[in-house]
Amino acid sequence: MNHETATTAVRANETLHARIKAQILQKIIGGTWKPGYRLPVETDLARDHGVSRMTMNKVLTQLSSEGYLVRRKKSGTFVAQPRSQSAVLEITAIADEVAALGQSYRWELIEQNLRCLSGPERAGFGLPEDGAGPWLALRGLHFAADTPFCLETRVINPSTCPKAVDQDFGPEPPGSWLLRTVPWTSATHTVRAVGAGTDEAGFLVLRKNTPCLEILRETRTSDSWVTRVRLVYPGGVHQLFAQFGPQLTPAQASK
Amino acid sequence: MNHETATTAVRANETLHARIKAQILQKIIGGTWKPGYRLPVETDLARDHGVSRMTMNKVLTQLSSEGYLVRRKKSGTFVAQPRSQSAVLEITAIADEVAALGQSYRWELIEQNLRCLSGPERAGFGLPEDGAGPWLALRGLHFAADTPFCLETRVINPSTCPKAVDQDFGPEPPGSWLLRTVPWTSATHTVRAVGAGTDEAGFLVLRKNTPCLEILRETRTSDSWVTRVRLVYPGGVHQLFAQFGPQLTPAQASK
DNA sequence: GCCAAGATAATGTATGTACATTAAATGGCG
DNA sequence: CGCCATTTAATGTACATACATTATCTTGGC
Numbered sequence: 269m270n271h272e273t274a275t276t277a278v279r280a281n282e283t284l285h286a287r288i289k290a291q292i293l294q295k296i297i298g299g300t301w302k303p304g305y306r307l308p309v310e311t312d313l314a315r316d317h318g319v320s321r322m323t324m325n326k327v328l329t330q331l332s333s334e335g336y337l338v339r340r341k342k343s344g345t346f347v348a349q350p351r352s353q354s355a356v357l358e359i360t361a362i363a364d365e366v367a368a369l370g371q372s373y374r375w376e377l378i379e380q381n382l383r384c385l386s387g388p389e390r391a392g393f394g395l396p397e398d399g400a401g402p403w404l405a406l407r408g409l410h411f412a413a414d415t416p417f418c419l420e421t422r423v424i425n426p427s428t429c430p431k432a433v434d435q436d437f438g439p440e441p442p443g444s445w446l447l448r449t450v451p452w453t454s455a456t457h458t459v460r461a462v463g464a465g466t467d468e469a470g471f472l473v474l475r476k477n478t479p480c481l482e483i484l485r486e487t488r489t490s491d492s493w494v495t496r497v498r499l500v501y502p503g504g505v506h507q508l509f510a511q512f513g514p515q516l517t518p519a520q521a522s523k
Numbered sequence: 524m525n526h527e528t529a530t531t532a533v534r535a536n537e538t539l540h541a542r543i544k545a546q547i548l549q550k551i552i553g554g555t556w557k558p559g560y561r562l563p564v565e566t567d568l569a570r571d572h573g574v575s576r577m578t579m580n581k582v583l584t585q586l587s588s589e590g591y592l593v594r595r596k597k598s599g600t601f602v603a604q605p606r607s608q609s610a611v612l613e614i615t616a617i618a619d620e621v622a623a624l625g626q627s628y629r630w631e632l633i634e635q636n637l638r639c640l641s642g643p644e645r646a647g648f649g650l651p652e653d654g655a656g657p658w659l660a661l662r663g664l665h666f667a668a669d670t671p672f673c674l675e676t677r678v679i680n681p682s683t684c685p686k687a688v689d690q691d692f693g694p695e696p697p698g699s700w701l702l703r704t705v706p707w708t709s710a711t712h713t714v715r716a717v718g719a720g721t722d723e724a725g726f727l728v729l730r731k732n733t734p735c736l737e738i739l740r741e742t743r744t745s746d747s748w749v750t751r752v753r754l755v756y757p758g759g760v761h762q763l764f765a766q767f768g769p770q771l772t773p774a775q776a777s778k
Numbered sequence: 779g780c781c782a783a784g785a786t787a788a789t790g791t792a793t794g795t796a797c798a799t800t801a802a803a804t805g806g807c808g
Numbered sequence: 809c810g811c812c813a814t815t816t817a818a819t820g821t822a823c824a825t826a827c828a829t830t831a832t833c834t835t836g837g838c
Contacts, residue, residue, distance in 0.1 A: 538790085538791065538792095539791075539792070540791080540792085574792080574793090575792065575793045575794070576793090576794090577792070577793060577794080577795095578791085578792060578793075581791095581792090595800090595801080596799065596800045596801060596802095597799095597800055597801040597802055597803095598800095598801070598802070
């Protein structure tokens with residue numbers, strides 16, 4: 269039955285549903301199927317991939333429980349809207365964050381340039397010394413109720429996100445724009461406590477050396493990075509929040 | 524076939540495998556089945572619960588992918604070891620953390636008392652004013668290579684963990700002891716940047732007001748809290764690290 | 779032209795069966 | 809006694825089938 273089209277014949281030895289899951293996931297994170305897109309019905313997908321409905325069901329159920337798809341009876345199966353940024357660590361798009369506090373939000377662009385970075389700048393983003401193409405450098409301030417709330421310093425990789433170069437980030441901050449524009453991403457966060465430097469203190473209206481939370485986030489698509497951002501929050505004001513059950517990474521059981 | 528024993532007849536209307544999953548999970552988080560315990564084989568469990576092997580397989584597969592169980596072919600199915608603390612946010616048991624850096628580790632107990640807390644102390648743990656039973660109050664320092672690395676301030680709820688009262692936390696820090704002792708837990712983390720207070724600065728050998736990461740963690744079993752701990756790390760030294768794909772909390776798909 | 783009742787099309791759940799995979803247990807042979 | 813081949817007991821995967829559930833669509837009555 270399963271007649272293996274030429275394209276799928278490549279990677280063998282994984283399980284059947286794992287392979288199919290990967291194919292579908294590729295369409296989602298690659299942006300071929302955009303958020304909201306309704307995919308073919310289960311039975312058709314099963315037929316197209318040459319598997320039984322049960323197997324396709326397993327794939328779709330998994331993708332749904334992982335948050336890539338949303339399924340509704342009778343209506344069909346849809347590509348999910350990107351969850352702002354990790355439901356786990358509640359670092360939401362900053363505008364949402366402020367809105368959640370019931371305060372008015374404003375964004376102010378400070379710099380937008382396609383340029384190379386200085387050594388210290390590169391170090392601040394954890395970027396290597398070598399791959400030094402010109403990048404889109406951005407900086408801006410987020411205000412809540414007219415008080416500066418977060419200083420954002422960002423680079424965008426123009427080779428993975430060329431559209432960003434022509435975009436004007438005056439009206440809309442790059443975070444939410446990227447969220448809308450770039451398909452699916454995974455992110456890495458690093459959190460530290462730092463004292464406000466001279467310019468941070470200036471922008472955030474703090475005394476120098478006030479403790480601040482620094483969040484460094486690297487966002488990637490499949491294999492190259494899209495953007496790196498450093499967010500500096502006045503320490504006491506902001507807090508991260510995370511909740512866990514025992515989950516992920518199956519532990520070793522003793523014999 | 525499914526003759527519904529008196530005990531299981533209680534909660535109806537959930538799906539079959541959800542109910543069975545809940546029953547098994549209860550044995551795990553309740554501690555009836557301890558970490559490392561080998562559970563009956565799939566076919567027996569299926570028979571005992573009056574369902575098909577496939578259904579039981581679904582339950583066990585899910586619990587395994589959620590990290591409660593570990594399954595090995597031929598060997599059987601085992602209750603997983605509690606994953607130190609959230610594989611997600613890599614806040615591991617502190618000794619592991621230091622070991623990962625390849626440094627020698629030492630723990631030094633400062634205080635261990637069954638007593639009531641002062642108002643400010645309670646506030647520091649985010650505890651309410653009312654429920655003010657006497658608690659086990661602990662404080663101690665973690666050293667890496669003979670440098671103080673983290674100041675730990677903790678309360679343990681004696682009503683959920685009575686054994687802790689008689690335990691001597693001189694040799695072993697309470698974090699890892701609890702990890703071994705208390706069955707399964709979920710945790711809530713709050714992260715802030717603070718300036719070192721007078722006593723923190725003293726213990727950690729810092730100048731007052733040095734930026735520090737403060738991690739407040741509340742650990743719970745099913746419905747009451749077990750312990751609350753405040754960990755204060757010198758800012759630059761420590762960093763949290765978290766990696767995400769899009770996951771959890773299925774998003775709404777547009778129609 | 780509106781509303782309600784029923785049909786329908788999609789996903790959701792459960793079962794039975796078959797065979798694959800793997801690592802432990804076993805047994806025989808040197 | 810120890811090693812290697814074989815058996816076997818457990819989980820892992822895939823398929824076919826049946827029926828349940830539910831939101832949408834359709835149809836018929838007024």
